[in-house]
Amino acid sequence: MQGGEDDVSYVNNSDRQALAITLSKPILISSLQTIKLFSTNSPIRITDLGCAAGSNTFTTVDTVVETLRRRYTAVYGGGSLPEIEAFFSDLPSNDFNLLFKLLTEKRRVDSPAKYFAGGVPGSFYDRLFPRGTIHVAVSLSALHWLSQYMQSDHDLENFLKCRKEEIVNGGVLFVLMGGRPSGSCSQFGDQGTRAKHPFTITMEQAWQDLLDEGLIDEETRDGFNIPAYMRSPEEVAAGIDRISGFKIEKMEYMKVVEHSDEKKEEWKKDPVSYGRARTNVVQAAIRPMVEAYLGPDLSDKLFKRYENRVSTNREFLHKTCFYGIVVFSAIRI
Amino acid sequence: MQGGEDDVSYVNNSDRQALAITLSKPILISSLQTIKLFSTNSPIRITDLGCAAGSNTFTTVDTVVETLRRRYTAVYGGGSLPEIEAFFSDLPSNDFNLLFKLLTEKRRVDSPAKYFAGGVPGSFYDRLFPRGTIHVAVSLSALHWLSQYMQSDHDLENFLKCRKEEIVNGGVLFVLMGGRPSGSCSQFGDQGTRAKHPFTITMEQAWQDLLDEGLIDEETRDGFNIPAYMRSPEEVAAGIDRISGFKIEKMEYMKVVEHSDEKKEEWKKDPVSYGRARTNVVQAAIRPMVEAYLGPDLSDKLFKRYENRVSTNREFLHKTCFYGIVVFSAIRI
Numbered sequence: 314m315q316g317g318e319d320d321v322s323y324v325n326n327s328d329r330q331a332l333a334i335t336l337s338k339p340i341l342i343s344s345l346q347t348i349k350l351f352s353t354n355s356p357i358r359i360t361d362l363g364c365a366a367g368s369n370t371f372t373t374v375d376t377v378v379e380t381l382r383r384r385y386t387a388v389y390g391g392g393s394l395p396e397i398e399a400f401f402s403d404l405p406s407n408d409f410n411l412l413f414k415l416l417t418e419k420r421r422v423d424s425p426a427k428y429f430a431g432g433v434p435g436s437f438y439d440r441l442f443p444r445g446t447i448h449v450a451v452s453l454s455a456l457h458w459l460s461q462y463m464q465s466d467h468d469l470e471n472f473l474k475c476r477k478e479e480i481v482n483g484g485v486l487f488v489l490m491g492g493r494p495s496g497s498c499s500q501f502g503d504q505g506t507r508a509k510h511p512f513t514i515t516m517e518q519a520w521q522d523l524l525d526e527g528l529i530d531e532e533t534r535d536g537f538n539i540p541a542y543m544r545s546p547e548e549v550a551a552g553i554d555r556i557s558g559f560k561i562e563k564m565e566y567m568k569v570v571e572h573s574d575e576k577k578e579e580w581k582k583d584p585v586s587y588g589r590a591r592t593n594v595v596q597a598a599i600r601p602m603v604e605a606y607l608g609p610d611l612s613d614k615l616f617k618r619y620e621n622r623v624s625t626n627r628e629f630l631h632k633t634c635f636y637g638i639v640v641f642s643a644i645r646i
Numbered sequence: 647m648q649g650g651e652d653d654v655s656y657v658n659n660s661d662r663q664a665l666a667i668t669l670s671k672p673i674l675i676s677s678l679q680t681i682k683l684f685s686t687n688s689p690i691r692i693t694d695l696g697c698a699a700g701s702n703t704f705t706t707v708d709t710v711v712e713t714l715r716r717r718y719t720a721v722y723g724g725g726s727l728p729e730i731e732a733f734f735s736d737l738p739s740n741d742f743n744l745l746f747k748l749l750t751e752k753r754r755v756d757s758p759a760k761y762f763a764g765g766v767p768g769s770f771y772d773r774l775f776p777r778g779t780i781h782v783a784v785s786l787s788a789l790h791w792l793s794q795y796m797q798s799d800h801d802l803e804n805f806l807k808c809r810k811e812e813i814v815n816g817g818v819l820f821v822l823m824g825g826r827p828s829g830s831c832s833q834f835g836d837q838g839t840r841a842k843h844p845f846t847i848t849m850e851q852a853w854q855d856l857l858d859e860g861l862i863d864e865e866t867r868d869g870f871n872i873p874a875y876m877r878s879p880e881e882v883a884a885g886i887d888r889i890s891g892f893k894i895e896k897m898e899y900m901k902v903v904e905h906s907d908e909k910k911e912e913w914k915k916d917p918v919s920y921g922r923a924r925t926n927v928v929q930a931a932i933r934p935m936v937e938a939y940l941g942p943d944l945s946d947k948l949f950k951r952y953e954n955r956v957s958t959n960r961e962f963l964h965k966t967c968f969y970g971i972v973v974f975s976a977i978r979i
Contacts, residue, residue, distance in 0.1 A: 355779075356776035396776035396777060397776075398775070398779075400764060405747060405749070408743065409743055409765065410741065410742055410743045413767035414738060416738070416767065417767065429766075429773070429774065429776055430766070430767075431764040431766040432742065432746075432764060432765045433762075433765075434750065434763075434765070440762070441762065442731070442762055443762055444729060446689060
């Protein structure tokens with residue numbers, strides 16, 4: 314994700330993630346309300362895998378902490394709450410300085426702090442914690458990002474194998490990721506389905522613009538692939554089945570609307586702002602990858618072409634665009 | 647500490663810390679070699695409190711990990727080493743992005759990683775970890791920095807109270823801090839002792855330069871105090887005694903020479919470089935505090951005056967300057 318706090322940063326472009334998190338929250342809470350409570354003798358360890366650094370970063374950990382505190386208080390009374398430790402994990406390139414700044418600001422408001430907190434740099438396709446030390450692991454809007462293009466099953470299995478080692482028996486794994494509906498074909502084999510989202514077409518057109526202007530060659534255009542894969546619920550369930558050690562409590566495909574009706578009406582009056590806002594969202598997600606591939610100058614040009622095309626294509630604001638997510642909650646058995 | 651990787655950053659100005667750490671290492675190793683080994687059933691948790699972000703950041707944790715691994719291998723054989731988790735902790739303003747970048751580079755060399763690692767932002771005068779979860783806590787060249795000017799005993803007691811909660815029975819607390827020899831008077835009451843270090847005098851002269859040039863007034867000059875206190879071994883021992891819960895294994899005052907003879911000969915030929923190097927060391931330590939007080943422009947001027955005075959005062963390179971450290975190792979009882 315793009316660090317910092319300017320217009321193209323993740324911290325200022327994470328509204329739709331917030332909506333997806335809100336939609337899936339009941340599944341997480343329901344899991345936490347049915348599990349057997351952990352011992353009060355040792356601390357509870359929670360981790361958010363792929364936490365990024367933005368306004369959503371603390372939302373889900375806060376939900377977990379509040380739900381568990383309420384259950385422990387109901388069962389044991391207020392005096393014997395176990396202490397809680399939360400680990401925010403993402404790639405080492407994540408802006409942890411910003412994350413810790415936001416955490417410090419949050420603590421000034423929340424005082425006294427409800428949990429101890431740390432940051433863990435690393436890939437969630439590797440082990441991040443010692444064996445059997447995590448009670449609740451959550452991952453939001455992150456697991457559709459692959460370690461390499463086309464490695465979907467391999468990556469999902471590595472993720473699950475590592476979590477199987479790290480999560481204690483009875484612990485919870487809650488994942489929300491970009492996804493496809495049940496019964497749809499594999500994303501890689503199905504160019505038609507992939508192309509359906511109008512913003513995907515627009516991004517392809519922006520690449521074509523650079524080619525038409527002689528700024529890049531065909532090989533450069535075709536060599537860039539966003540290493541993301543939208544899994545179907547069946548693909549996720551099959552992965553969990555192959556790795557074993559988890560019992561699926563709930564698995565759902567959901568559609569998240571891209572923009573509210575109010576926002577759309579506002580933007581219809583100001584398509585240039587719309588183009589800019591939309592481009593900022595895309596840059597927040599993929600700018601670091603594009604820049605590593607094209608360098609900063611050509612990346613600026615690519616996103617400028619994209620912005621122009623979005624600003625001048627009124628069709629977008631007259632359609633209701635959705636993106637899909639797959640959400641599951643599983644218990645370590 | 648000053649973040650980043652430029653000339654005035656901590657990462658490029660931490661040689662004398664390295665020397666102090668080398669001198670005190672035998673005390674740490676000897677403690678680790680005599681403690682009762684922790685259970686192999688759960689992971690061992692180590693923390694470095696006030697870790698900064700530089701070439702020294704990993705040195706001491708690496709020493710702890712290597713020493714423990716050797717002991718466990720000798721007793722249990724290679725197969726049943728407990729997993730190790732290391733937490734690098736410092737104020738939220740520390741450059742954790744740089745720390746995690748250095749950690750990732752180090753891991754590329756050390757592969758496979760010998761421990762899981764995380765960063766914990768916060769003040770070591772507060773609780774940073776759940777109760778009874780830390781096996782070895784180290785703090786290097788950090789505990790002489792006070793939370794506020796003149797709070798020496800209060801800060802030492804808070805530090806010890808928090809560590810008493812966090813460290814398991816039988817665990818180790820190892821601290822190296824700036825210090826004074828046994829039997830010397832309190833730093834606060836004794837302007838003479840404080841003024842003895844020639845670089846302290848020079849810094850006072852640089853402040854006076856700003857005053858003489860009409861850039862600051864007397865109140866501004868006198869209002870700045872570096873919130874640091876050099877404790878004597880007796881003061882540290884008395885603090886440990888008041889808080890209880892720790893048995894001192896070893897407590898020593900040591901003198902660390904500022905510069906090697908080779909370095910001094912080199913600098914005698916090039917006093918301008920010497921002035922710059924010396925100023926970089928001072929900036930790495932106190933620039934953020936000075937800048938918070940004076941703003942960036944006046945801070946530049948202050949350090950420039952300091953640099954000029956050091957470059958033109960040949961006396962420094964013809965003396966052997968020392969700074970003092972107090973080192974102790976204690977066991978949680």
